Amino acid sequence: MGGVAGPLAAKAATTTIPIVFVSAFSPVTAGLVASFNRPGGNVTGVTSSGEELGQKRLELLHEMTPSARTVTLLVNPGNPIFSEAVIRDAQEAARALGLEPNVSNASAERDLEAVFAELASRQAGGLVIGSDGFLLSMEDKIAALALRYAVPAVFQNRDQGLIVIR
Numbered sequence: 001m002g003g004v005a006g007p008l009a010a011k012a013a014t015t016t017i018p019i020v021f022v023s024a025f026s027p028v029t030a031g032l033v034a035s036f037n038r039p040g041g042n043v044t045g046v047t048s049s050g051e052e053l054g055q056k057r058l059e060l061l062h063e064m065t066p067s068a069r070t071v072t073l074l075v076n077p078g079n080p081i082f083s084e085a086v087i088r089d090a091q092e093a094a095r096a097l098g099l100e101p102n103v104s105n106a107s108a109e110r111d112l113e114a115v116f117a118e119l120a121s122r123q124a125g126g127l128v129i130g131s132d133g134f135l136l137s138m139e140d141k142i143a144a145l146a147l148r149y150a151v152p153a154v155f156q157n158r159d160q161g162l163i164v165i166r
Helices: 005-013 051-064 080-096 109-122 133-137 139-149
Strands: 019-023 043-047 070-075 100-105 127-129
Touching: 005 019, 005 043, 051 070, 051 080, 051 127, 070 080, 070 109, 080 100, 100 109, 109 139, 127 139, 133 139
Parallel strands: 019 043, 070 100, 070 127
Antiparallel strands: none
16 A cells, blocks of 8 residues: 655645555545545545545444444554544544544554453443554454454454444
8 A cells, every 4th residue: 555755745846747646545634635526736546545434434333332332443653644634533423423432553463462452451342443554454363353352343344344243
């Protein structure tokens, strides 16, 4: 999955040459385009960000586990442009649903076991997995940990889908 540095450098270098990106980050959050509807400028591309769907995933999780009072968002702190926007949006959405939002960080595979142990000890109501490239690459491991620790979880991709145990 691509990063944001290359497209941002290209955008800074020219306003006339068309720039096309393919990436997993949100081009709006990164400052590449003004909006999805009207990007403006000379930058366009394709994204699989999913950041904009974070609220919907949170709503689905809440529907499946209505008695849960807390929800945790798993993000990669190594990708701050993306994770900060995802955290902000998810916290707003969680509060609107009457949920207490928490954030857990994982930037390496070894971090995941500790995250799930903590979630289980806190009896977390559910987990929303961020759309970061690292987390997407760890979906199989995250799904296995969600099953093992009985933590309801919702993913970006259909392969893992929505795992609800309780």
